[in-house]
Amino acid sequence: MSATATDAGTSRTRSWWGWGYADAHPDDAECAAMGALLPGTLPRPLPIPRVADLAIGRPGATPPRSLAHVVTADPEARASHAMGKAYRDVIRALRGQPGRIPDLVARPTDDQAVADLLDWASEHGVAVIPFGGGSSVVGGVEYRGDTHEAVLSLDMTAMDRVLEVDTAGRSALIQAGALGPVLEDQLRPHGLTLRHFPQSFEFSTLGGWLATRAGGHYATVHTHIDDFVQSLRVVTPAGTGASWRLPASGAGPSPDRLFLGSEGALGVITEAWMRVRERPRHKASASVTFTDFHRALDAVRAIAQSDLAPANCRLLDPGEALLSGASKDGSSVLVLGFESATAPVDDRLATALELARDHGGHGGTPKADTDGKSDAAVSAWRSAFLRMPYLRDGLARMGAVVETFETAATWDRVPALIDAVRTEVSAAALKATGQQATVNCRLTHVYPDGAAPYFTVAVAGRPGDEVQVWDEIKAVASDVLHRHRATITHHHAVGRDHRPGYDRQRPAPFALALHAVKDALDPHRILNPGVLLD
């Protein structure tokens, strides 16, 4: 197999240590300029780490000859599969202390190869870590144990085809290893789209989205990838199975829902029939400003409780609004967007704007756009959004601590939760670094009964101790979430980083059930050890 990390369909090289494409990272001068804005950063950026400097030993296991063609021990491949892309991962790579480097990387091309790899791994006590785009920000794709003979990273990206399209039935059978652009490119000729656009869109796969219950494009109604699943095919150490293609069923507990969110710990999702849709022909968007963030929350709640179903309903607090250029006067900004393949959406936007104004919103000139192109403001926001992780890595090179975390809670808890996160996380950051932190918030997804706040933290002041600083801040953040009964994750998944919060949140009977399922499907406990359960 090839060990190059260039993406299919592009000639761009993926960064082994940081976000996305290597050529998209800010250069040293940009890093220094960003660092100058944050007190306590380094005088010059940390050097970009090199695989050659890593101590990569000989693999602790050798696959059978029959599987050799899909397995490599190439150091570059192994290094780039050692971790996900959390801040914690990036800074560890920059500091020369990455997570455990896997012994082997496999890139199977069919279900049989996946099954054979699991058989071999079960027999030889080799940990298998399913790996899609590797964009986990919760320690979802690294090995932290010491009880396995060796570690195999199971890279699914060679299985990246749209195998079948049912145009009339708005469905497509897609292999799990397809990255976002790869699957959209194959759907486009059919006039169809999955319309699942997480921030990691370019660098994450359908299988990764399904295994982590990713949150996507739609701010309301069908917010998670879960809702677009028609059927799943899963290979487990105990056997392979596929659910039937069904628009809905009431036959027993949903078999798919057990594997959605299973994070590679119960089986390997190899393909899925997904519900796709026509590309939207009607779009309209507008933004509204609020002088009072809490009144803005009320406005968003009213819109979420209407049946207007905006595709975008993103509330930025003053800090987020400032950072993204949406507002410079300390206002909060609500960005509303509607889209439809069927009918004009101007009325829905107008009604939503009325609701926003009823709650103290100002402005909001609709930008109708019926030819399907985004307006300039939305494009600008989207570019900034996609650029954000690269800037985070640039700041990491300056010894800053920059990370995000997200949650969801019912409306009765949202205002106090956001206030508490701001107060307590700022205090924790100050305590850890001696510096004032930036803590911003936006709502990414909203529901009739609650919302999903997303927080960004940036602080510097203890270069060299970045991991410890972040772990201290994160522990406080997780504790705030727990006390406010806000989920440990709305769409970033559990991985290894969220285990303490997840373990506290999970109902006891479900924990028993999950352990039982693990024993039944993965009796040798080779699949993504430490994720979801021990």
Next chain:
Amino acid sequence: MSATATDAGTSRTRSWWGWGYADAHPDDAECAAMGALLPGTLPRPLPIPRVADLAIGRPGATPPRSLAHVVTADPEARASHAMGKAYRDVIRALRGQPGRIPDLVARPTDDQAVADLLDWASEHGVAVIPFGGGSSVVGGVEYRGDTHEAVLSLDMTAMDRVLEVDTAGRSALIQAGALGPVLEDQLRPHGLTLRHFPQSFEFSTLGGWLATRAGGHYATVHTHIDDFVQSLRVVTPAGTGASWRLPASGAGPSPDRLFLGSEGALGVITEAWMRVRERPRHKASASVTFTDFHRALDAVRAIAQSDLAPANCRLLDPGEALLSGASKDGSSVLVLGFESATAPVDDRLATALELARDHGGHGGTPKADTDGKSDAAVSAWRSAFLRMPYLRDGLARMGAVVETFETAATWDRVPALIDAVRTEVSAAALKATGQQATVNCRLTHVYPDGAAPYFTVAVAGRPGDEVQVWDEIKAVASDVLHRHRATITHHHAVGRDHRPGYDRQRPAPFALALHAVKDALDPHRILNPGVLLD
């Protein structure tokens, strides 16, 4: 405890052997008149069965004194908890051969009593059959085994309170034993509604809906009760737990989705935080006729694939349309209804009607109704709909075989599936009885990627062998569904009657997982034995 079967809040007596209220059953003359329309029926109706004629023995187990106040061995109570309300149940009662009469009926008033009952039952090998309104049409609430010391029917209807209402957050904490009208009566003063209106609305409980993934009011988008669940509280033999109130979460596989559809085999749902909503203020409806049923299917598909989200989108085939009085000329009829608490729905109806006309639909004068009352046609349909099971029981008294079954399939399969069911089920009924059967079809719920057809079968001709006749017909129907990869049930649940179809449909790894969960949560296998798994 009281053994009377009168409903709280009404003075009406529930039928122990048939559907609903005893005083709502057609009288002998009506039964005879209906029977006269169906060749092969009896000359006069079977007598209404009496509990006194049943051989009800002494209970095979005695509960401890501490639980005596919630347990009864009263024959009337035991008889009325022996079976659900399928045709098969009704005819068995009429023929004096009901299912196994439970030894005891418990009506616990709190979680602790439920847990204590499960402890006692686990220790003494007593089967426990969770029982809500007892309206199962799939053998979901009877005991068919012979490996337990005794059988306890766990009637949850004493736990029927709305415990908390979060008006701003559109949520309510509701005990699982609340019947439909009981919970709606408690929500109404808050201006809220769950809006889950299955045909069994008056005679089924929240807990029953959750345990069987009931289908409800909405024909599109949020069709199943699953989508309205914020959190569940479940008592299992291995312990009690509740999920957090969350609008959404991405933390591992959904804990609630494992218990939704578990049909009392994994635990007893005792309460749930449910998403409720404002009562609709805007409504509009219309019906469209089609001379070609297959073109009507295309119209429905186009509407389901739009984002118009009708609350009602019910397609009646010519037989159904005739029976319900919607059309007398052999047309198919599509009934469309829209509702909203936020904004007028006339535009959405108009767009849907355009789509229907594009596919050959005729007529469709919108009946806007912004004061929230239904129009006459919808009222008439609803009355007929609610009356249907009583008429079924009247025909059963005439020795007729009258039953329904339902399914769901992707659009590519729907037309051939419906044709095959009509042909093959008619042939099976003719073979079994020598008489021509009526086989009608309607679509109850529709999706962008498929639809849920609902079939009604009526035939007579072998009075005395009704159970066998139905079993022969049902076996053929289930076989057709299986060959067309249509689910064994869209919203009637699996129970015992659908086990063969369910077992064939369920993916092998999920079957392994389900057995493992059963062992973990119900190690003595006392909970609803035979449902979902053995």
